[in-house]
Amino acid sequence: MTLFGYAFIVLGFLLLLLTPALIYIIKNYPRQVVRPIWQDQVTTEFATTLGIALAALAFIFSILLIVFGCKLLQISF
Structure with a gap:
């Protein structure tokens, strides 16, 4: 577990x-x-907003990984 x-x-x-x-x-x-991924179906602004939202989710997920790792090591904040 460590x-x-x-x-x-x-x-x-x-x-x-x-x-x-x-x-x-x-x-x-x-x-x-x-652009190459989305082609012309979606505007660049929407794709940028979606990318920022995914980056925010990655940030939240990274915090959860750190907290879960600390729980496994029995480290309290």
Whole structure:
């Protein structure tokens, strides 16, 4: 269980560190990153908003990973 606790904490912090990079890529390169995936069915603004929402979910998920890892290690806040 200890190994899983450390693994969840490390994965949570990695995801937490990568979330701003994801937001930066989505906001600054919408045509190159989002356009080929969505084609012309969805506007760039909607795709950017969706990307920001997904980045926010990644942030929340990273916090949950860290908390779950601390629970496995029996560390209280």
